[in-house]
Structures are given as C-alpha cells and as structure tokens.
Amino acid sequence: MELRVRTYSLAAVLIFALSALAVVTLEVKAASPQDVTKAPASAAAGKAKPEASKPKLGLHVNHPRALQGYTVLAPIMSKKTYLLDMQGRVVRTWESESSSALSTYLLENGHLLRHAKVSQQAFGDGPGAGGHIQEFTWEGELVWDFKLASARQLPHHDLCRMPNGNVLLIVWEKKSAQEAVAAGRRAETVGKGSLLPDCIFEVQPAGKTTGKIVWEWHVWDHLIQDHDQTKANFGDVAAHPELIDVNFGEGTMASIVAKKEELDKLRAIGYVDSASPGKKPAPVRADWLHTNAL
Known part of the structure; x- marks a missing residue:
C-alpha cells in the first residue's frame, strides 16, 4: 500500500511539476519582449484609421489684382464646360456628348466655341486629339456641329474664330516613314513609324x-x-529661316541645349521648365513640331 501510495504520490508530483513547468513556460512566453512589442501593434490594427482630410472646394483666393471677369473651365475628359464668376460660382453650364480637346472659347456674341474629341479616329486618344468642333448659344443650343477626321488628318489642340466668321484649325497630317525619307528626313530618326507634321x-x-x-x-x-543632296529641298538650313528643317529633332535639340545661352532662351519662352535647371526638352517623337496653339 505504501508503495502504491508513493507511486501515486510520485505520479502526482510529476503531473504537478509538468503542469507548473507548462505554466511557467506560458508565463515566460507571454512576457517575452517580442510579444510585448507586438501586442500594441495588434491592438492598433483593430482601431479605425482616421479619415484623410477632404480637399477644400470652392473659392480659395480672390486677390484684388486678379483679372476681373469670367473664367471658362473645360476639364479634360469632361463633356461639360463651365463659366465661373470671380466668386467661383458656376453661372452657366454647357453639355456635349463629346469630351474636351483642350480648347474652348467664349465668343463676343455669348456663344461657346468648343474643340472636342472624335470618338473613333486613327491617331489614338492622346491629350489634344480633337476633330469635333461645336458652337453653342448662350442658352445651350447647338448651332454648329462639324467633324473633320480621316486616316491621314486630324485637328488637334487649338482653334480660333476669325473676324470673317471662319475657324482656323491646327491639323496633324500623317506622313509614312517612306514619305519622310523621300523628303530628306534621316531614316534612323523615323524607323518604321511616321511623322505628324x-x-x-x-x-x-x-x-x-x-x-x-x-x-x-x-x-x-x-x-x-x-542631309541628302539628291532631294529638291537640299540647301543651307541656316540661310533659310523661312523654311523648316525636316531633320530638326533630337540631334539638333541636343546641340542647341548644349549651349547655356540657347537653353536660357528656351526657358524664357516656356519651352523648358524654368523651375528645373537641369531639365531638357523631351525627345522628339512622331508629333514632330508639337504645335499646340494658333
């Protein structure tokens, strides 16, 4: 009996010891620095993050030196055009079925002349691509709805109402690589692409x-x-400022901006960002002349 009691007692002691060891292990683990560090993070994760402050809408600044009058606002990719007063209030809204192509004008007779995008055309949907010219009355009636677009030509960016009532348009005119080389363009600057004079x-x-x-x-x-003496337009580029060098491009621009005085001239006319002293014009691409305004 004593042996049996001792056996049970020993078993009880072992069980108690193992239990105590488990408790100690759990307590030590709970008190480990790693878990103490993680605990606040877990607790913080359960808390809702504060909402980001919403941008302030409406009028921010109205300085007395600001040009008095109304402002035409035609947001990119928007089908609406707004007329704002000096208090930032919308006093007139015009709506179209086409998105803006970057140029909109309020005419002297109160009409709105608007350049919009043609929905399907061969020049891509880049900023400035247009081809849809619209004129609205002050009341919003559409009185002219003219479209001009083809596989080779597309109006872009700006437009201008002339005193005679006609409208001037800047138009891309696509030229193939073969046409460009035939006009004396260096073949390596065109590749298999095209030019958009x-x-x-x-x-x-x-x-x-x-x-x-x-x-x-x-x-x-x-x-x-x-570049090519066999072409009819071969000549001294510097001696003919009334003509346009068909090879004006990255090589020409690189030689220009290499001179500080020339780079300063480009900054003065806004061609290069004046706030970035080391910045240079972007490489010349298909939109070779990049004419954006009339």
Whole structure:
C-alpha cells in the first residue's frame, strides 16, 4: 500500500511539476519582449484609421489684382464646360456628348466655341486629339456641329474664330516613314513609324453639320534639309529661316541645349521648365513640331 501510495504520490508530483513547468513556460512566453512589442501593434490594427482630410472646394483666393471677369473651365475628359464668376460660382453650364480637346472659347456674341474629341479616329486618344468642333448659344443650343477626321488628318489642340466668321484649325497630317525619307528626313530618326507634321485649315461653316475648307497651309510644302543632296529641298538650313528643317529633332535639340545661352532662351519662352535647371526638352517623337496653339 505504501508503495502504491508513493507511486501515486510520485505520479502526482510529476503531473504537478509538468503542469507548473507548462505554466511557467506560458508565463515566460507571454512576457517575452517580442510579444510585448507586438501586442500594441495588434491592438492598433483593430482601431479605425482616421479619415484623410477632404480637399477644400470652392473659392480659395480672390486677390484684388486678379483679372476681373469670367473664367471658362473645360476639364479634360469632361463633356461639360463651365463659366465661373470671380466668386467661383458656376453661372452657366454647357453639355456635349463629346469630351474636351483642350480648347474652348467664349465668343463676343455669348456663344461657346468648343474643340472636342472624335470618338473613333486613327491617331489614338492622346491629350489634344480633337476633330469635333461645336458652337453653342448662350442658352445651350447647338448651332454648329462639324467633324473633320480621316486616316491621314486630324485637328488637334487649338482653334480660333476669325473676324470673317471662319475657324482656323491646327491639323496633324500623317506622313509614312517612306514619305519622310523621300523628303530628306534621316531614316534612323523615323524607323518604321511616321511623322505628324502640322497644317493649318481655314474652315467656313456651311450648315449645321458641314464646313468648307477655304484655305490651307502645309508644313510639308516649306521644308529644307542638308542631309541628302539628291532631294529638291537640299540647301543651307541656316540661310533659310523661312523654311523648316525636316531633320530638326533630337540631334539638333541636343546641340542647341548644349549651349547655356540657347537653353536660357528656351526657358524664357516656356519651352523648358524654368523651375528645373537641369531639365531638357523631351525627345522628339512622331508629333514632330508639337504645335499646340494658333
């Protein structure tokens, strides 16, 4: 009996010891520095993060020196155009089925002349691509809804109402790599792509949805180059400032910006960001001349 009691007692002692060891182990683990460090993070994770402050809307600044009048606001990718007063209030809204192409003007007669995007065209959906010219009355009636777009030509960016009532448009005119090389362009600067020299169209409204091109001017008719002597437009580029060097591009720009005085001139006219002293013009691409305004 004593042996049996001792056996039970020993078993009880072992069980108690193991239990105590487990308790000690758990207590030590709970008190380990790693878990103490993690605990607040876990608790913090359960708390809701404070909401980000919302941007302030409405009028921010109205300095007495600000130009008094109204402001036409035509947001990119928006089908609406707004007229704002000096208090930032919307006093008139015009709505179209087409997104903005970056240029909108309030005319002297109160009409709105708007350049919008053509929904389907061959030049991509980049900023400035247009081709849809609209004129609205002050009340919002659409009185001219003219579209001009083809596989080779597309109006872009700016437009201008002339005193005679006609409208000037800047138009991309796509030229293939073969056409560019035939005009004296260096083949390595075109590759298998194309060039987009500009032309200017004067369009006379001829109905609510039609217009007639009554005058046009093409960059391609005013080129010069000193690369290929076999071409008719070969000549001294510097001696003909009235012509455009068809090889003006990255190489030419690199030589220009290498001179500090020339780079300063580009900054002065806004071609290079004046706030970034080391910044240089972007590489020349298909939109070779990058004409954005009339």
